[in-house]
Amino acid sequence: MMMLHKYLILIIIVLPFGISGQNILIKNGHVLTITKGNLEKTDVLISDGKIARIASNISAPPGTKVVDATDMYVMPGIIDAHSHIALDAINEAASPVTAEVQMADVLNPFDIAIYRALAGGVTISHAMHGSANAIGGQCQTIKHRYGVTHPDELIMKGAPRTIKFALGENPIRVHGEGSKILPNTRMGVEQVFRNAFSEAQLYMKAQNDFKKGVTKNEPPYSLRMETLADIMQGKILIHCHSYRADEILMLMRVLKDYGIDKICFQHVNEGFKIAPELAAFGATASVFSDWWAYKFEVYYSTAYNASILTRNGVLTSINSDSDELIRHLYHEAAKTQRYGHLKDEEALALITINPAKQLGIDARTGSLEVGKDGDITIFKGHPLSVYAIPQMTIVDGIVRFDIKNDPDDMRMFISPTEKYTSFYESEAGMEHHSCMEDVGAWLFEGLHHEH
Amino acid sequence: MLTTTHIAFGQQVKKAEAGNFLIKNTTIHTITQGTIKGDILIEDGRIANVGSGIVSKEARVIDGTNKHVYPGMIDSGSRLGLQEIGSISLTKDFSELGDFVPQMKALTAVNPNSVSIPVTRVNGVTTVFAKPQGGTFPGTGAVIDLFGYTPEQMSAGAEGVIMQFPSTGRRHRWDSRTDEDISKDAEKAIAKINDMWNEILAYKKIDSIAKATRTVWDNYNPQMQAMMPVAYGKNPLFIEVNAKNDIEAALQWVKDKNIKAVFMGVSEGWRIADKIAQAGIPVITGPVLDLPGREYHRYDASYTNAGIMTKAGVKVAIRTNDAENTRNLPFNAGFAAAYGMGVEEALKAVTIHPAQIFGIDKMYGSIEKGKVANLVVATGDLFETSTQIDYLFIRGWNVPLESRHTLLNDEFSERTPGLK
Structure with a gap:
């Protein structure tokens, strides 16, 4: 009986999400387009998963679901440029260079964190490899289609390839302190990159020589080298975990030497110290709103980071890197008004069009424009108010979260051997960082607070 | 400038x-x-x-x-001043060795010059309950004002002995104990706190006889002496307890032992709010910006918890349980207000309720x-x-409304020299 009951739950949850291609008309909202200003009492029509029209008094075509958004705020789905939700593994920590591994291979569509993110208005996240390695694995931009059961259905098709890099304490601690191999210092981290890119150059030359017939023996194939070659040819965007100003300057010098010009620095807590250099390079920044002091390399931080970077012309986003924070990125963005007086449009751009640009998906997402994906979130109260409450989140024209139809238990998978469902003692006040998950427990110093 | x-x-x-x-x-x-x-x-x-x-x-x-x-807002539970940098154990002074160390005083280890203190107060938090954590009786927390250069200048005159009630929850995601092991551990832990309490009562009996007969009693037992204000019912015991079953057990335990208690954490208080209200036990809950304790709980369980308990009639105070980001207390209260508590009650939860709970409401x-x-x-x-x-x-x-964060902003928002 118990088993049957559990299957029933599964069916109830999956069915409403199975509908595709539904047309939705959102009526009479305050529409925050992000790129084209704010529109009062305006309707947004989604047809076949795309935004078809934005205007007042659109009449609903037959078969259209109508959502009354009177006195509500309608904005593009929030995008998180740094998260680790929907993943079964995070760190392949066995080598300082693991460019060949892919987060697409470890996607978990049953992760309840996806639903919780939807309930915070987040429609897209960047499922990243962890920060154990200087050159980590390839990340995956996913859409929060909670309800699908095949891992591949989370993948945002057409999103550019991205890869995780990491500087500073984490790769040093894991490899130098942990395994007594390079890198053991920030000097060593630089050499890991130079070694890897130089090796990849030789690899590419050997492959080309063979193709041109200069050499007769086919050189051995290496997925790691192929990936590094793709990075150097601009086919993969780099997202680099970083904190200190000096290490960020180092990586920009290395990239310049190898002709790589696209990079988004992640966390980049000391980005504010070198904002002019970041802007000159054309690097972008994806930061926490206010996390600091959880380790030494973030002790000299400021919550004004995002506003200083923005004022200096660095394209900036606010990310979560946390199952908890991802649920209220709208609030994290609002903190740039407490710390730096960013305007509403600037603050909202930090969680919409800016992360879309950093992930290379801004042609399709990040703003409300005709032709873009039907990824929309509706708020009661202005999204930058502490009192805002997300009401509905739509992904590709399918309602994935509706506060009016929000059963208590939203799990899709329940272990048949589970007798009691576990209560996890809150690691209250310990930030739920996940960048160092899957790294040996001996590396955790007391609390799960590594990032 | x-x-x-x-x-x-x-x-x-x-x-x-x-x-x-x-x-x-x-x-x-x-x-x-x-x-x-x-x-x-x-x-x-x-x-x-x-x-x-x-x-x-x-x-x-x-x-x-x-x-x-x-x-000024009061955070009813924080590690502020007791922790400087999260990953560096030598900068963390909130967890002493030993399972029964109530004599460990937070006020001793609070660093008045912690960089996090100005960062916190410029957001309007003027007072915190800085508390130890760790073992069953990890120490005595102190209510401190966030200005002053010595512990004496900062003390708001209130302290509270902390207890961690035996937990049937998993400690974290990597806790691989079986459910059976967890309940066995909890049973053992309850037996242990009963033994501890019996010893405390035995000490109190000797102490009260000595007092009544004006007998000079040569002894040195700082643990037991630290427990006496609680044993005599003068001060409440601040009990950290979160899962519903544990809250139920704690309600029974304080009733059986006739202990004046304040519950802390209480993240599943919403499941048992009426019983907490009936017992008349005040609650310090938070953080509000926190994940639900179980995968099958509503996404907003931590947001709505304070409001549900308030509506049931519980006196609720809100804490961050944070260190360097204790400054987010107003936002924790704001979320609680939005998700059912209302602004008026949320304001009380960071002002008069904590003052009453700590017995300093005549002044705070x-x-x-x-x-x-x-x-x-x-x-x-x-x-x-x-x-x-x-x-x-x-x-x-x-x-002054200055902190490391504002000063770094002053220095770097228009950096000179710039690029050249």
Whole structure:
């Protein structure tokens, strides 16, 4: 009986999400387009998963679901440029260079964190490899289609390839302190990159020589080298975990030497110290709103980071890197008004069009424009108010979260051997960082607070 | 402007200003007497008067037009001052060795010059309950004001013995004990706290006989002495307890032992709010911005918890349980307010309720004549994210609104030299 009951739950949850291609008309909202200003009492029509029209008094075509958004705020789905939700593994920590591994291979569509993110208005996240390695694995931009059961259905098709890099304490601690191999210092981290890119150059030359017939023996194939070659040819965007100003300057010098010009620095807590250099390079920044002091390399931080970077012309986003924070990125963005007086449009751009640009998906997402994906979130109260409450989140024209139809238990998978469902003692006040998950427990110093 | 090169390493350049202050024509959120328009006079560190048309010859006048004055917020549970850098154990002083160490005093280890203290107070948090954590009786927490250069200058005069109630929850995701092991561990732990309590009562009996007979009793037992205010029912025991079953067990335990208690954490309080209300036990809950404790719980379980308990009749205070980001207390309260608690109750949860829970409500927690002048002058709603704090008074000191975060902003927002 118990088993049957559990299957029933599964069916109830999956069915409403199975509908595709539904047309939705959102009526009479305050529409925050992000790129084209704010529109009062305006309707947004989604047809076949795309935004078809934005205007007042659109009449609903037959078969259209109508959502009354009177006195509500309608904005593009929030995008998180740094998260680790929907993943079964995070760190392949066995080598300082693991460019060949892919987060697409470890996607978990049953992760309840996806639903919780939807309930915070987040429609897209960047499922990243962890920060154990200087050159980590390839990340995956996913859409929060909670309800699908095949891992591949989370993948945002057409999103550019991205890869995780990491500087500073984490790769040093894991490899130098942990395994007594390079890198053991920030000097060593630089050499890991130079070694890897130089090796990849030789690899590419050997492959080309063979193709041109200069050499007769086919050189051995290496997925790691192929990936590094793709990075150097601009086919993969780099997202680099970083904190200190000096290490960020180092990586920009290395990239310049190898002709790589696209990079988004992640966390980049000391980005504010070198904002002019970041802007000159054309690097972008994806930061926490206010996390600091959880380790030494973030002790000299400021919550004004995002506003200083923005004022200096660095394209900036606010990310979560946390199952908890991802649920209220709208609030994290609002903190740039407490710390730096960013305007509403600037603050909202930090969680919409800016992360879309950093992930290379801004042609399709990040703003409300005709032709873009039907990824929309509706708020009661202005999204930058502490009192805002997300009401509905739509992904590709399918309602994935509706506060009016929000059963208590939203799990899709329940272990048949589970007798009691576990209560996890809150690691209250310990930030739920996940960048160092899957790294040996001996590396955790007391609390799960590594990032 | 401040342009010296070393300011990034300081945390406060300006000195706090002593004296008398008169905040004129402002909106006063008294908490206990409603919201009124009027003036507040600060003299000798106290609120000397609240009303309209107040005149003072000595006081420096601050125009409060279009401003909102609130009592300084109190965070009812934090590691502020006891932790400097999360990943560096040598900078963490909240967890002493031993399972029964109630004599460990947070006030001893609070670092008055912690960089996180100014970072916290510039958001309007003026007072925190800095508390140890770790074993079953990890120590004694202290209520401190966030201005002062010695523990004595900071102490708000209240302390509380902490207890971690035996937990049937998993400690974290990597806790691989079976459910059976967890319940066995919990049974053992309950037996252990019963033994501990029996020993405490035995000590109390000897102590009370000695007192009654005026016998000099040569002994040295700091653990037991630290427990006496609780054993005699003079002070409450601050019990950390979170899962529903554990809350139920704790309710029974404090009833059986006749212990005056305050519950802390109480993240599943919403599942058993009526029983907590019936027992008349106040609750310090939070953080509000936290994940639900179970995968099958509603996404907003932590947001709604404080409101549900309040509606059931529980006296609720809110904490961050944080260290360096204790400054997010107003936002935790704001989320609780939005998700069912309402602004008025959420304000009480960070002002008068904590003051009452810690027994310092004669001096703290509201804007009333005679109370300690811990005041926040804000541009608007205290919890709203975009609100700015314009003035901060702690014990009547006009505290500069500077911290490492504002000073780094001053230095780097328009960096000189720039690119060249």
